[in-house]
Amino acid sequence: MLVQSIGLTLQLATLTTLILLVVGTPIAWWLARSTAWWKEAVATVVALPLVLPPTVLGFYLLLLLGPQGPGGWLAELWGGHSLAFTFQGLVIGSVLYSMPFVVQPIRNAFEAIGDRPLEVAATLRAGPFDRFFTVALPLARRGFLTGAVLGFAHTVGEFGVVLMIGGSIPGQTRVLSVAIYDYVETGDWGTAHLLAGGMLAFSFVVILTMMMLEKRIGRAGS
Amino acid sequence: MSPFRSLALAALGALVLVAEPGNSKAWADDTSIAVAANFTEPAKEIAQLFEDKTGHPVLLSFGSTGQFYIQIKQEAPFAVLLAADGETPKKMVDEGLAMANSRFTYAVGRLVLWGKNPKVPAGEAVLKSGAFEKLAVANPALAPYGAAGLETLHKLGVYEALAPKLVQGNNIAQTFEFVSSGNADLGFVALSQVITKAEGQYWLVPASLYSPIFQDAVLLHKGAEDPVAKAFLEFLRGPEALKVIEKYGYGTASAG
Numbered sequence: 001m002l003v004q005s006i007g008l009t010l011q012l013a014t015l016t017t018l019i020l021l022v023v024g025t026p027i028a029w030w031l032a033r034s035t036a037w038w039k040e041a042v043a044t045v046v047a048l049p050l051v052l053p054p055t056v057l058g059f060y061l062l063l064l065l066g067p068q069g070p071g072g073w074l075a076e077l078w079g080g081h082s083l084a085f086t087f088q089g090l091v092i093g094s095v096l097y098s099m100p101f102v103v104q105p106i107r108n109a110f111e112a113i114g115d116r117p118l119e120v121a122a123t124l125r126a127g128p129f130d131r132f133f134t135v136a137l138p139l140a141r142r143g144f145l146t147g148a149v150l151g152f153a154h155t156v157g158e159f160g161v162v163l164m165i166g167g168s169i170p171g172q173t174r175v176l177s178v179a180i181y182d183y184v185e186t187g188d189w190g191t192a193h194l195l196a197g198g199m200l201a202f203s204f205v206v207i208l209t210m211m212m213l214e215k216r217i218g219r220a221g222s
Numbered sequence: 223m224s225p226f227r228s229l230a231l232a233a234l235g236a237l238v239l240v241a242e243p244g245n246s247k248a249w250a251d252d253t254s255i256a257v258a259a260n261f262t263e264p265a266k267e268i269a270q271l272f273e274d275k276t277g278h279p280v281l282l283s284f285g286s287t288g289q290f291y292i293q294i295k296q297e298a299p300f301a302v303l304l305a306a307d308g309e310t311p312k313k314m315v316d317e318g319l320a321m322a323n324s325r326f327t328y329a330v331g332r333l334v335l336w337g338k339n340p341k342v343p344a345g346e347a348v349l350k351s352g353a354f355e356k357l358a359v360a361n362p363a364l365a366p367y368g369a370a371g372l373e374t375l376h377k378l379g380v381y382e383a384l385a386p387k388l389v390q391g392n393n394i395a396q397t398f399e400f401v402s403s404g405n406a407d408l409g410f411v412a413l414s415q416v417i418t419k420a421e422g423q424y425w426l427v428p429a430s431l432y433s434p435i436f437q438d439a440v441l442l443h444k445g446a447e448d449p450v451a452k453a454f455l456e457f458l459r460g461p462e463a464l465k466v467i468e469k470y471g472y473g474t475a476s477a478g
Contacts, residue, residue, distance in 0.1 A: 063403065066403050066404045067404040068404060072404075081355060082355070082356070082405045084406075085405065163392065167356075167358070167390050167391070168390040169390065182363075185289050186292075187292055
């Protein structure tokens with residue numbers, strides 16, 4: 001039971017982080033380079049989960065994932081009629097919920113590069129893709145590291161949204177934070193202590209590691 | 223007035239403002255009542271009737287019986303608990319959290335299987351065929367209606383087959399909401415939650431399939447000296463409250 005919740009949480013966080021790196025990078029790039037007047041509106045939408053209560057997100061997700069929403073139509077592809085209470089549903093929720101934590105650091109890193117290195121690369125006849133992959137990406141690696149670690153950690157720490165769209169199904173949606181909640185609520189404080197202590201240690205180690213890595217990369221990069 | 227003095231006055235004003243909501247008088251006036259989620263609607267009506275009659279407002283909080291048990295153990299400021307079972311109030315009396323002799327059955331709960339999907343008609347047949355996607359149940363460790371739902375599945379001999387289709391709500395209100403939003407086809411909820419609603423269809427689970435749900439009210443330790451809490455419990459046994467309780471489909475202790 002415990003191992004299952006831990007495994008599920010790591011699986012969810014890993015998948016969410018990978019998706020966010022793939023989806024978030026072009027968004028971050030566009031936000032960093034575009035001159036469109038409405039780009040800050042897009043940036044605001046991406047940042048919304050930072051301030052919205054998880055209940056707002058959970059409520060809308062419940063409708064979006066349900067039979068009357070796009071999630072329901074998607075679920076029909078494999079004969080279901082709702083994505084709520086499924087692992088896929090949690091991934092969708094987590095991607096939205098953790099997006100600002102991944103996009104923001106990457107955007108900052110892209111912006112910090114400035115125009116100069118890319119212009120130099122262009123004069124050396126590097127095409128746009130070449131410039132992006134061989135110049136921008138390596139220069140922004142610190143932002144990627146921060147984004148990945150924060151996205152991962154934030155997904156592990158997700159609670160309110162999962163509580164609203166998960167249904168606490170062992171092996172599918174019963175992630176660690178929900179398991180801890182269940183243990184506390186049912187009075188099994190021994191197990192709750194074990195898991196809560198583990199989370200505390202995990203979070204400490206993650207943030208400490210990130211800070212130390214950032215320092216090292218920063219030194220190597222300059 | 224010197225600038226220092228006006229600053230000090232402003233700080234004093236801020237202090238008064240901050241202290242105001244927490245002053246003891248405001249708290250003493252509020253009687254908080256913990257209500258099992260299945261009793262949400264009737265409790266609101268009864269509290270309104272009580273206020274109309276006595277002039278005393280009461281604060282209602284809704285949740286699962288098990289949640290309240292843990293919270294009250296941690297000194298939550300509730301004066302009265304309207305539980306969804308008899309065991310929890312009894313346990314609380316035994317543990318000194320509630321007043322002995324204050325416990326009584328205010329309602330007898332009825333379990334229903336409820337659904338909104340016309341393709342999945344709620345009934346014994348659908349539980350046996352398993353021709354649906356998800357069945358919502360309240361966390362059986364916290365919510366007596368959830369436990370009754372699982373008991374029904376066991377009695378029908380379909381628990382093993384349906385276990386992968388179960389989704390768990392934190393309390394009976396969330397379980398209702400899972401079905402209401404269309405995300406679960408069916409759910410075990412309380413008759414009181416669906417009896418006044420036109421949407422969907424429900425199957426009244428035969429009483430032979432689950433242990434009777436005697437819902438007990440109890441005066442908590444924190445409410446021992448609270449006349450409003452005592453008056454509310456008295457009111458809950460009275461004819462006006464009884465009418466509301468029956469309207470929502472509950473049995474009453476005297477009737478069975």
